[in-house]
Amino acid sequence: PVTSSPSSSPSGKPTTLNPTSQPSRNPSASPTSRTPTSQPTTWSAPALEATFNGEIMTAPMCSEISSSCMAPVSLLQGTAANNEPNQLGVRASNTIDSCQDGTNGSYNTDESIEWLRIVSVDPEDQPWDLPLKVGGRAKVITGLHAYLAGNTDPSNDYADFYYSSDVDPPNWTSLGTKRLAVGEVDPDGFGSFESVSFNIAEGIQSIHAIRVDFRYQGSPSDTACTGGSWADTDDLAFYVAPSAPAITPPTSIPTKNPTNLPTNNPTNVQSNNPTNLPSSPPTAKPVTSSPTTSPTPLPSSKPTDAPSVSPSSGPTTSDPSTSPTSSPSSKPTDAPSVSPSAGPTTGSPTTSPTPSPSSKPTVAPSVSP
Numbered sequence: 399p400v401t402s403s404p405s406s407s408p409s410g411k412p413t414t415l416n417p418t419s420q421p422s423r424n425p426s427a428s429p430t431s432r433t434p435t436s437q438p439t440t441w442s443a444p445a446l447e448a449t450f451n452g453e454i455m456t457a458p459m460c461s462e463i464s465s466s467c468m469a470p471v472s473l474l475q476g477t478a479a480n481n482e483p484n485q486l487g488v489r490a491s492n493t494i495d496s497c498q499d500g501t502n503g504s505y506n507t508d509e510s511i512e513w514l515r516i517v518s519v520d521p522e523d524q525p526w527d528l529p530l531k532v533g534g535r536a537k538v539i540t541g542l543h544a545y546l547a548g549n550t551d552p553s554n555d556y557a558d559f560y561y562s563s564d565v566d567p568p569n570w571t572s573l574g575t576k577r578l579a580v581g582e583v584d585p586d587g588f589g590s591f592e593s594v595s596f597n598i599a600e601g602i603q604s605i606h607a608i609r610v611d612f613r614y615q616g617s618p619s620d621t622a623c624t625g626g627s628w629a630d631t632d633d634l635a636f637y638v639a640p641s642a643p644a645i646t647p648p649t650s651i652p653t654k655n656p657t658n659l660p661t662n663n664p665t666n667v668q669s670n671n672p673t674n675l676p677s678s679p680p681t682a683k684p685v686t687s688s689p690t691t692s693p694t695p696l697p698s699s700k701p702t703d704a705p706s707v708s709p710s711s712g713p714t715t716s717d718p719s720t721s722p723t724s725s726p727s728s729k730p731t732d733a734p735s736v737s738p739s740a741g742p743t744t745g746s747p748t749t750s751p752t753p754s755p756s757s758k759p760t761v762a763p764s765v766s767p
Contacts, residue, residue: 441528442465442528443463443527443528443530444464444465445466445527446464446466446467446468447460448460448467448469448470448473448634448636449461449473450483450484455565455635456484456490456492457469457632457634458473458484458492458634458635459605459635459636460635460637462637463530464529464530464637465518465525465528465530466530467515467634467636468513468516469492469513469514470513471512471513471541473492474492474513474632475505475510475512476505476510477491477499477500477503477510477511477629477630478490478498479499479500479502479503480504482499482630491632492633493609493632494565494607494635495568495623497621497622497623497625497631498623498625499630500625500627500628500629501627503627503630506543506587508545508614509542509543509544509545509614510542511542511610511612511631512541512542512543512588513540514539514541514610514632514633514634515538515539515540515634516537516539516634517539518530518535519536519537519595523595530598530606530636530638531598531638531640531641532598532599532638532639532641533597533598533641534597535598536596537594537595538561538573538592538610539590539591539592539593540590540591541588541589542555542583542588542610542612543586543587543588544583544587545587545628546583546587552578552579552580552583552587552589553577553578553580554614554615555577555613555614556575556577556578556613556615556616557575557576557578557610557611558575558611558618558619558622558624559573559574559594559609560572560573560608560610560611561573561596561606561607561609562607562608563599563601563603563606564603564605564606565603565605565607565635568607568609572618572622573594574594576591578591598638604637604640605636605637605638606638607633607634607636608633608634608636609622609632609634610631610632611623611629611631613626613628614627614628614629
């Protein structure tokens with residue numbers, strides 16, 4: 399319980415060695431999050447659809463920060479060799495650099511990239527609504543049309559995935575290659591595929607880009623652009639948010655140890671030299687085993703109410719003194735000290751008269767004749 403008069407010298411450490419049996423006055427009902435994340439939990443971002451503006455970027459682009467950015471079929475369908483949009487008056491590809499599509503290919507027969515998307519992902523690599531940001535994670539998802547050998551087998555086709563943390567110029571980093579397999583596309587040759595997840599790097603610019611280079615046979619290019627006869631290469635530019643301060647993961651249960659500092663109540667200021675432990679309990683008996691054998695050097699200022707000891711039953715000395723007192727009392731006693739004798743003090747009269755007779759005769763002889 400809290401005292402009405404707090405200590406003037408509070409301890410600097412907990413007064414108990416064990417945690418209290420009472421919970422915090424304002425405990426949380428549950429952990430603040432199921433799994434700690436590197437992303438802030440209070441800021442979500444929309445999923446956006448890219449647009450094309452050849453005066454700004456020669457590839458589709460999302461012009462705001464988003465959790466997902468997608469270039470739809472209407473911007474990427476086909477290749478520059480057939481009916482791909484955004485030609486800008488010449489045979490151009492949807493790329494942010496000089497990479498161009500192959501010169502051959504028929505739509506719905508040969509290779510083409512149909513749509514392209516980048517998504518922000520959680521620690522389990524699942525899409526979520528947190529923004530694409532520096533230090534976050536993302537992955538590329540794309541819709542492809544494959545060339546089907548024998549009308550069933552797309553395994554001659556390969557999709558190379560790339561990411562760049564800048565767009566002018568791009569610095570392409572490979573995210574790996576996906577070789578298509580039987581069963582991964584529908585009977586018409588369409589299917590969706592994705593890259594591995596990756597960390598969004600900090601670049602000089604806030605606009606980043608992804609690329610898919612979809613080719614027939616061959617090998618990945620060191621420049622991220624194979625340029626084969628049936629190749630289709632498409633890019634997507636997007637904004638990324640700056641990194642946020644790291645978030646301390648919450649604890650799943652309250653701590654078991656007491657705090658290192660005392661609470662503000664009941665004491666307001668801690669002492670300069672606190673004790674580590676409380677004092678031991680007082681003794682139940684006197685600190686000395688027996689009373690002292692000598693009197694106190696300083697008597698009390700007041701008399702005691704009762705005599706210190708019982709009076710003696712006899713004289714304080716065993717024998718009377720043999721000598722008279724050197725100073726007799728100044729006054730005679732009112733009565734003789736003893737009774738007079740019944741007879742003469744001597745056994746017989748003296749044979750000689752007294753040398754100093756009395757001045758007056760006695761009334762009667764002292765003894766019978």
